[in-house]
Amino acid sequence: MTAFDPSSDGAQMSFAKDMSYIDYLALDPILGAQNRQSDAHDEMLFIIQHQTSELWMRLALHELSVARDELARGNFPPVFKMLTRVARIFEQLNNAWDVLRTMTPSEYTAFREALGKSSGFQSHQYRLIEFILGNRNTAMLKVHEHRPELHLMLTQELGRKSMYHVALDQLAAQLGLTFDPAVYRLDQPHQADEAVMAAWTRVYQAPEQHWSLYELAEKLVDMEDYFRRWRFNHVTTVERIIGFKRGTGGTSGVKYLRKMLEVELFPELWNLRGQL
Ligand code: HEM
Numbered sequence: 001m002t003a004f005d006p007s008s009d010g011a012q013m014s015f016a017k018d019m020s021y022i023d024y025l026a027l028d029p030i031l032g033a034q035n036r037q038s039d040a041h042d043e044m045l046f047i048i049q050h051q052t053s054e055l056w057m058r059l060a061l062h063e064l065s066v067a068r069d070e071l072a073r074g075n076f077p078p079v080f081k082m083l084t085r086v087a088r089i090f091e092q093l094n095n096a097w098d099v100l101r102t103m104t105p106s107e108y109t110a111f112r113e114a115l116g117k118s119s120g121f122q123s124h125q126y127r128l129i130e131f132i133l134g135n136r137n138t139a140m141l142k143v144h145e146h147r148p149e150l151h152l153m154l155t156q157e158l159g160r161k162s163m164y165h166v167a168l169d170q171l172a173a174q175l176g177l178t179f180d181p182a183v184y185r186l187d188q189p190h191q192a193d194e195a196v197m198a199a200w201t202r203v204y205q206a207p208e209q210h211w212s213l214y215e216l217a218e219k220l221v222d223m224e225d226y227f228r229r230w231r232f233n234h235v236t237t238v239e240r241i242i243g244f245k246r247g248t249g250g251t252s253g254v255k256y257l258r259k260m261l262e263v264e265l266f267p268e269l270w271n272l273r274g275q276l
């Protein structure tokens, strides 16, 4: 077969004056940003794994922040679509562990020292996702003090209602209730509340009467389910690669990450299941 010339099919071949693929996607800075700190072969995998994760987190944040605004307006259908997309993003991140797991402990050790004290613990996007969803902890702000604009962004997030708070506003409004203001504490993780649990239980006992709240609750549970899998995959990969060494970020490592597995973003939605 002779080589096919796509210009004979009308393909645009000259981009001296037009915006091209590389321009539109800003590929020069993106593909020029894999700055290895060592000569270790596997450091490239490690960097790209994190950079792609941060890009997916950027999309998750874009979806979550608009989803929260729409939810506050009671506009449920776009919220369902965006929450589904966020769950799929977590699924994508979960599948990505399979690539990283091809790196053995000795291959990681070859460049671990070059990472210095840097760690995923300092990912401001990860922390912002947690803060938006409602897992809020002011102690996590300090590592961002050297980047005042990021510190400010995270601090400002702690002044807003979380996704779950906004969902609880909709729950209260549709059932004609008001929850104790203590339910809406902005700068700490949401604590399970009996009145909230009773309200969600009413929804689950009669889904046909509260279909949109029921669907909202299940979308939230689904998203948390995928998030939990991410945390579990992370800690398992970490144990497989560094065992029980301390983290470069200074924490106890696997022990710290196991503690984080206890986080419950939407506790009442999980607790009510045992009561149905
Ligand atoms: C070789 C692979 C990895 C190892 C050995 C590892 C290890 C660790 C350790 C030990 C911690 C605890 C903090 C510390 O003291 O450093 C941590 C936290 C963290 N890592 Fe990783 N990690 C790996 C891959 C990843 C990847 C691919 C991501 C994706 C972005 C990631 C994101 C995070 C985040 C967000 C935290 C903070 C978790 C929290 O505070 O709840 N890590 N990691």
Ligand SMILES: N[C@@H](CC(=O)c1ccccc1NC=O)C(=O)O
Binding pocket: 050, 112, 115, 118, 119, 120, 121, 242, 246, 247, 248, 249
């Ligand atoms: N905390 C890891 C290092 C690490 O994984 C890391 C280092 C720099 C940038 C991102 C990282 N990923 C997750 O923590 C360790 O203790 O080996």
